[in-house]
Structures are given as C-alpha cells and as structure tokens.
Amino acid sequence: MTQWEVVIGLEIHAQVTTQSKLFCSCSTQFGSTPNTQVCPVCTGMPGALPVLNRTVLDKAITLGLATHCTINEHNEFARKNYFYPDLPKGYQISQLDKPICSLGYLDVEVDGSTRRIGLTRIHMEEDAGKLVHQGSDNIKGATHSLVDLNRSSVPLVEIVSEPDIRSAKEAKAYMESMAQIVRWLGVCDGNLEEGSLRCDANISLRPKGTETLGTKTEVKNLNSFKSVERAILLEIERQTDILDEGGTIIQETRHYNEATNSTKSLRSKEEAHDYRYFPDPDLVPIAIDRAWVSRIEQTLPELPTARHKRYQTELGLSDYDAGKMTVDRETGDFFEATLSLGSSAKEIANWLNGDISAWLKEHSSTLAICKLTPAHLAEMLKELINGTISGKIAKQLVDDMLETGTHPSTLIKEKGLAQVNDTGAINQMIDIVLSENPKAVEDLKAGKVQTMGFIVGQVMRKSQGKANPDQVNKRLKELFSLS
Amino acid sequence: MISTEDVRHLATLSRLRFNEAEVAQYAKDLGSIFDYAKALNELPTDDIAPSAHAIPIENVFREDGVVPFDADTLLINAPEQEGHAFKVPQILAD
Numbered sequence: 001m002t003q004w005e006v007v008i009g010l011e012i013h014a015q016v017t018t019q020s021k022l023f024c025s026c027s028t029q030f031g032s033t034p035n036t037q038v039c040p041v042c043t044g045m046p047g048a049l050p051v052l053n054r055t056v057l058d059k060a061i062t063l064g065l066a067t068h069c070t071i072n073e074h075n076e077f078a079r080k081n082y083f084y085p086d087l088p089k090g091y092q093i094s095q096l097d098k099p100i101c102s103l104g105y106l107d108v109e110v111d112g113s114t115r116r117i118g119l120t121r122i123h124m125e126e127d128a129g130k131l132v133h134q135g136s137d138n139i140k141g142a143t144h145s146l147v148d149l150n151r152s153s154v155p156l157v158e159i160v161s162e163p164d165i166r167s168a169k170e171a172k173a174y175m176e177s178m179a180q181i182v183r184w185l186g187v188c189d190g191n192l193e194e195g196s197l198r199c200d201a202n203i204s205l206r207p208k209g210t211e212t213l214g215t216k217t218e219v220k221n222l223n224s225f226k227s228v229e230r231a232i233l234l235e236i237e238r239q240t241d242i243l244d245e246g247g248t249i250i251q252e253t254r255h256y257n258e259a260t261n262s263t264k265s266l267r268s269k270e271e272a273h274d275y276r277y278f279p280d281p282d283l284v285p286i287a288i289d290r291a292w293v294s295r296i297e298q299t300l301p302e303l304p305t306a307r308h309k310r311y312q313t314e315l316g317l318s319d320y321d322a323g324k325m326t327v328d329r330e331t332g333d334f335f336e337a338t339l340s341l342g343s344s345a346k347e348i349a350n351w352l353n354g355d356i357s358a359w360l361k362e363h364s365s366t367l368a369i370c371k372l373t374p375a376h377l378a379e380m381l382k383e384l385i386n387g388t389i390s391g392k393i394a395k396q397l398v399d400d401m402l403e404t405g406t407h408p409s410t411l412i413k414e415k416g417l418a419q420v421n422d423t424g425a426i427n428q429m430i431d432i433v434l435s436e437n438p439k440a441v442e443d444l445k446a447g448k449v450q451t452m453g454f455i456v457g458q459v460m461r462k463s464q465g466k467a468n469p470d471q472v473n474k475r476l477k478e479l480f481s482l483s
Numbered sequence: 484m485i486s487t488e489d490v491r492h493l494a495t496l497s498r499l500r501f502n503e504a505e506v507a508q509y510a511k512d513l514g515s516i517f518d519y520a521k522a523l524n525e526l527p528t529d530d531i532a533p534s535a536h537a538i539p540i541e542n543v544f545r546e547d548g549v550v551p552f553d554a555d556t557l558l559i560n561a562p563e564q565e566g567h568a569f570k571v572p573q574i575l576a577d
Binding site (some may be wrong): 027034038045055140279284 | 552
C-alpha cells in the first residue's frame with residue numbers, strides 16, 4: 001500500500017494589539033455592547049476615508065524582523081471583493097502582491113529537534129464583523145442573523161507559512177511557537193478565547209518520495225492549540241482513507257467542530273473564489289526606508305528561543321527551567337529583574353515554578369497583575385539564604401507577599417517570623433520536647449537514627465517553624481552521639 | 484468584447500438578476516465602455532512605473548488613539564435592527 005506524506009501549511013490570523021482600529025479611531029476593546037465601537041469608516045458609509053494606523057505597521061515590521069522576513073520597501077493595500085453580511089463595504093482591505101513582509105522562517109522545537117518552517121508572507125488586513133445566527137446554533141438552520149460591527153476593521157496580520165509542516169504535532173508546535181513570539185513582542189495578546197489568534201490549515205497528502213503536491217483541503221475554525229492538532233489528525237485520516245480506496249480528494253473548505261471533534265464540508269453557493277483584487281484608491285502607498293526598519297530593529301527584544309539557550313549555557317538552568325522562565329515575556333522579565341538583584345537563577349526558577357505559580361493558578365492571577373515584585377522576591381530569597389527565615393516560613397511569606405504586596409522584612413518583623421538561631425532558645429525547646437517524649441529518648445539512646453526526624457519535627461512545631469532545623473539536628477546528634 | 488458569459492458571472496458576483504435580453508444588452512454596453520477605455524492602450528507607457536494611486540503621494544498615517552463616535556446615529560439607516568445589532572435575513576438556506 002502507498003505510504004503517504006503529509007503536507008501542511010498554516011495561515012494564522014493574529015489581532016494586532018492597538019487601542020484603535022486599522023483605518024479609523026474606533027476602540028478595539030473586546031466584549032462591548034454590539035455596534036458601540038463603530039463609525040462611518042468601519043461601517044462602510046459612502047464617502048468615508050480610511051487612514052492607516054501607524055502602530056499596526058510598526059508591529060507588523062517587528063514581527064517580520066523577529067521571523068527573519070524581508071521587509072518590503074513598497075507596500076500597497078488592495079480591496080478583496082466579496083459579499084457577506086459581516087463585511088459592510090462589500091470588500092475587505094487587505095494586501096495582495098505588495099505585503100509588508102516576505103520570505104522568513106520560524107525554528108520550531110519538535111521532539112527534541114529543530115524544524116525550520118518557512119514563512120511565505122505576513123500581510124496586514126482588517127477583520128470582518130461578527131455574526132450571531134438566530135433560531136439555530138448554526139448558520140443553516142438560522143431564521144435570521146444579527147450583525148455586530150465592533151470587530152469590523154480591527155487590525156490583523158495574516159501569517160502564511162510554506163507547506164513545510166509534516167505532521168499534526170508539528171503544526172501544533174508551530175502554532176504554539178508563533179503564539180509565544182507574537183505575545184513576547186507585544187504584537188498580539190495571543191488570547192485564543194477572544195479570537196485574537198485564529199488558524200486555518202491547508203492539508204494534502206502525496207506518495208512518500210514524490211514532489212508534486214496533492215489536492216488540498218482547507219480546514220477552518222481552529223481556535224485552540226488542541227484543535228489544530230486534532231482537526232489535522234482527523235483530516236489526515238479522512239484523506240488517507242479516500243486515497244487508499246483509490247478515490248480523489250475534492251478541493252474544498254471544511255469547518256472543524258471542536259465539540260464533536262469532526263469536520264464538515266462547507267458547500268457554498270458562491271462561485272469559485274473571484275475576489276477581483278485591485279489597489280485601494282482610498283489608501284496611499286507606503287514607502288518604508290532602511291532607517292525606519294533599523295529603528296525598529298534596535299527595539300527588538302531578545303527572543304524567547306535565544307533567551308532559553310542563554311539561560312542554559314550562561315546560568316546553568318536545566319532545559320525545563322529555561323523553558324519555564326521564557327514561557328512568556330512577563331515571566332522572563334520578572335526572572336531577569338530578580339536575577340539582577342543578586343538572587344541565584346536556580347532559586348528564582350524553583351520559586352517561580354513552584355509556590356508562586358501554584359498560588360497564581362489557584363487565584364487565577366498572573367505575574368503582571370499580582371502584588372509580588374522582583375525586589376520583594378529577591379529580598380525574601382536573601383533572608384532565606386542567610387538563614388533569617390526557614391524554608392517553611394519562606395513558603396508562608398511568599399503567599400503573604402503575593403496576597404498583600406507587603407515587603408518581606410516588614411512581614412518578618414510584624415509576624416515575628418525570623419528563624420530562631422539562638423542556641424540557648426533552641427536547646428531549651430529540645431529539652432522540653434525530649435521530656436515530653438520519653439519513648440523517643442529511649443529509642444535515640446538505643447541508636448535509632450530514624451527517631452531523630454520525629455523529634456526535629458516536634459521542635460519545629462513547637463517553634464512554629466522558626467527554629468533553624470540544621471541547628472536542631474546538630475544539637476540532637478551531639479546529645480545522643482549520633483552521626 | 485464582453486461575452487454574455489462574462490455578464491452572467493459578473494451578475495452573480497454582484498448579486499444582480501438579469502433576463503436574457505438584459506444580459507445581451509449589458510454585454511453590448513459594457514463592451515463599448517471597455518473599447519472606449521482601450522484608447523489608453525495607445526499611449527506609450529514603457530518608461531512609466533506602475534502606480535497604485537492617481538497622484539504621487541505616500542505614507543499618510545494616523546497615530547493610534549481612540550476617538551469615540553456617536554454610534555447610535557449609524558443604526559438609524561439600518562433597514563431592521565434587533566437590540567443593538569443590524570438584523571439581516573437568513574444567510575444560507577438549507
């Protein structure tokens with residue numbers, strides 16, 4: 001039986017993070033009352049003139065530079081003509097043959113090796129409005145539909161990959177990696193739930209070892225990383241079944257349903273796509289000179305992959321820790337800031353990965369909005385290392401710092417959390433515990449080392465976690481001549 | 484020359500309905516408009532760079548900032564509305 005090779009290209013639409021829309025000054029705020037963030041431009045009123053939002057251009061260039069694209073000096077906007085109720089002008093303003101970025105790539109880690117996925121282009125375009133179908137949960141059974149144009153003309157970049165992806169797993173890794181980069185750069189907030197990142201996949205199969213591309217289908221509505229992987233697996237299976245039985249693939253668009261994990265052909269009565277693109281006469285051409293590009297190049301932050309490697313080679317972090325510390329920009333910057341205050345990389349990573357991330361998860365919070373600061377964490381780690389507080393108290397302190405934003409020194413003083421290093425006080429507590437546990441004393445005298453843990457625990461309890469456990473251990477060993 | 488097929492295709496894309504007589508008439512009318520525009524082909528344009536705009540102008544931008552618009556006035560012309568949304572008829576029939 002023929003062995004099939006999978007060929008996948010992804011088109012990712014990312015909403016560019018801005019205050020206002022692509023061609024007008026309406027807000028891009030998500031979730032507002034329908035049609036409250038609209039004006040004559042984004043509702044397609046006759047005579048209204050679009051004017052380009054410069055920030056979108058800067059961010060598109062930023063993304064292009066970060067993905068090794070050529071930034072094209074000459075840019076034009078074109079009209080893509082089609083009729084649909086979510087498109088008030090009867091055309092979408094997009095870019096056709098003069099896009100902002102061409103020919104880049106993204107290196108993606110899959111199963112421990114690096115795959116280079118080519119980028120055909122990145123272009124700027126406006127989003128359409130939102131349709132809410134009434135009387136049914138899908139468009140076919142609906143009696144009528146409601147149109148909300150708040151999203152109309154919200155700025156997008158469409159990132160088109162080369163057909164370089166060879167599996168569903170690679171597609172998911174590519175999408176995750178792109179999401180990480182656009183977030184890292186502040187180009188897009190990466191919020192999949194609010195539709196800030198959307199993905200369509202072009203999928204085809206060809207006999208292994210051949211070059212000619214097979215007939216492709218386009219699977220739409222991939223709105224989560226999991227959907228990308230699952231929908232592509234489904235489509236590979238569907239196409240394999242057809243081809244194995246000697247059938248042919250029909251070029252079509254298929255809609256993925258996340259709830260049922262199935263795809264369905266979107267048979268549209270629309271004739272074959274005929275968008276009649278032409279340059280938009282309402283918008284003037286854009287000329288981007290070298291100076292403009294270098295200005296943006298200079299503001300480009302160190303990218304997550306580069307930082308990940310640096311953390312391993314320069315700071316000696318494990319691959320896992322380095323990955324966790326570069327998962328997003330806020331974690332990376334928090335880590336860097338704490339590091340610059342003199343804490344050890346490994347200690348910071350342990351706390352951020354452990355207690356801090358657990359607390360944030362439990363409280364549905366993030367490093368950006370919680371009250372913990374790098375300065376406070378660094379101070380707490382200093383107190384821990386120099387023995388002012390015990391590890392147990394440190395855990396309690398981190399929770400308090402996250403909760404209240406209070407400086408750790410204040411907390412230590414106010415709550416009397418400082419570790420007891422005073423030998424006299426510690427010995428006194430040990431004496432009390434021993435007198436309360438004669439059986440344990442017998443065991444210790446008989447050389448049962450494992451009983452020591454119990455006694456240490458009792459002393460820690462009595463001291464409310466403040467006794468220095470090292471000192472308690474040391475004292476017990478002396479008392480009972482244990483080693 | 485504009486064929487009757489071209490006119491039918493254009494009509495579909497434009498969501499217009501024509502009878503046979505109209506199709507023939509528009510093929511003729513559009514044909515003569517195209518022929519008229521063809522006069523431009525006689526101009527020597529070998530040394531002229533392709534342009535996307537009628538006048539030599541580039542880089543017109545606005546800074547990113549929100550200026551609210553009284554959106555209620557935009558719904559005044561809606562043929563039908565429901566809540567705060569434009570109401571449109573069924574999009575796809577079964």
